[in-house]
Amino acid sequence: MRELKIVGLSKTYRSNGKAITALEDVSLNVRGGEIVSVLGLNGAGKTTLVKTIAGLIEPDKGSVQLDDADDPTRSRYRKRIGAVFEGNRNIYWRLTAFENLEYFGVLRGLSLRRSQERARQMLSVFQLESKRSTIAAHLSRGMQQRLAVAISMVHEPELLVLDEPTLGVDIENVLALVASLKELSAAGVAIVVTSHQFDVVKMVADRIALIVAGKLVALESKADFIASVNKGGYSMQVGAPLDAARMDQLRALGVRLEESWLHFPEQALYAVIDIVRPSPITSLNSMEDDLTKVFLERIKDYAHA
Numbered sequence: 001m002r003e004l005k006i007v008g009l010s011k012t013y014r015s016n017g018k019a020i021t022a023l024e025d026v027s028l029n030v031r032g033g034e035i036v037s038v039l040g041l042n043g044a045g046k047t048t049l050v051k052t053i054a055g056l057i058e059p060d061k062g063s064v065q066l067d068d069a070d071d072p073t074r075s076r077y078r079k080r081i082g083a084v085f086e087g088n089r090n091i092y093w094r095l096t097a098f099e100n101l102e103y104f105g106v107l108r109g110l111s112l113r114r115s116q117e118r119a120r121q122m123l124s125v126f127q128l129e130s131k132r133s134t135i136a137a138h139l140s141r142g143m144q145q146r147l148a149v150a151i152s153m154v155h156e157p158e159l160l161v162l163d164e165p166t167l168g169v170d171i172e173n174v175l176a177l178v179a180s181l182k183e184l185s186a187a188g189v190a191i192v193v194t195s196h197q198f199d200v201v202k203m204v205a206d207r208i209a210l211i212v213a214g215k216l217v218a219l220e221s222k223a224d225f226i227a228s229v230n231k232g233g234y235s236m237q238v239g240a241p242l243d244a245a246r247m248d249q250l251r252a253l254g255v256r257l258e259e260s261w262l263h264f265p266e267q268a269l270y271a272v273i274d275i276v277r278p279s280p281i282t283s284l285n286s287m288e289d290d291l292t293k294v295f296l297e298r299i300k301d302y303a304h305a
């Protein structure tokens with residue numbers, strides 16, 4: 001797949017005589033091999049967007065196309081896409097991990113042999129080989145989630161759509177899933193994923209699509225998105241109160257105080273440490289890392305726009 005092209009998507013729900021605009025003129029492209037994370041507050045329109053991409057919701061306006069040819073109303077499109085949504089995971093609980101993969105492969109048109117081959121590949125990509133013969137009902141929630149994503153990929157789709165794939169999943173399974181998604185993307189699969197978990201987004205995203213109240217307000221590389229707010233620098237937490245004289249010295253260096261945190265530019269690091277000494281430094285983070293903070297700042301920007 002070269003490109004998923006989304007142009008001018010709009011969707012308004014009507015419930016109890018009220019109109020709720022979930023998407024308003026959203027356009028974006030996702031290239032093969034790229035992972036785009038869709039961020040937004042609850043109700044921003046993320047699920048509506050990914051379900052529209054998956055062909056589960058019909059937009060009022062706009063189009064979704066793979067390589068300028070297939071759109072979600074065509075069966076060829078559905079063969080080219082894999083999707084996992086909260087609450088509708090395609091898993092047969094009484095079948096083993098392998099049987100599930102084999103079954104869904106055949107169901108989606110693969111020969112039995114090809115389906116078994118793909119089942120073995122997916123067990124490997126999703127690090128589930130040791131669970132090959134375990135029935136799905138006996139897997140942990142995190143492993144079931146990984147299996148659900150593996151099943152969605154068994155028919156070799158070129159585009160994968162995931163809605164909150166790491167909700168309620170422990171860190172070990174999150175890391176395994178992230179590694180699997182990276183492997184798929186390195187093999188050319190395009191991935192669109194919604195998540196409220198910024199640590200996950202930080203690990204997987206190539207680009208960030210930020211949605212505020214149904215509008216796509218930013219579509220940027222992860223690096224640009226982070227740099228838009230955090231111009232480098234550090235956040236430090238000190239384990240004991242600092243006296244007024246030291247606070248004055250810190251302010252003179254351009255240190256900002258926010259609750260118990262000191263924020264300052266990169267070049268001030270050693271000077272700040274010298275002033276703070278001998279109080280214990282209980283935490284020191286590079287601000288580049290703080291995607292949560294960037295998200296909150298950017299949301300604020302657009303709310304005020």
Ligand SMILES: Nc1ncnc2c1ncn2[C@@H]1O[C@H](COP(=O)(O)OP(=O)(O)OP(=O)(O)O)[C@@H](O)[C@H]1O
Pocket residue numbers: 013014015020021022040041042043044045046047048049
């Ligand atoms: N079937 C529906 N009928 C009416 N309104 C709906 C329906 N589905 C979603 N909405 C509304 O559309 C808006 C966007 O919802 P959507 O589920 O796409 O947001 P989201 O960003 O995925 O939210 P969350 O982070 O909570 O999952 C919300 O105001 C929601 O209440």
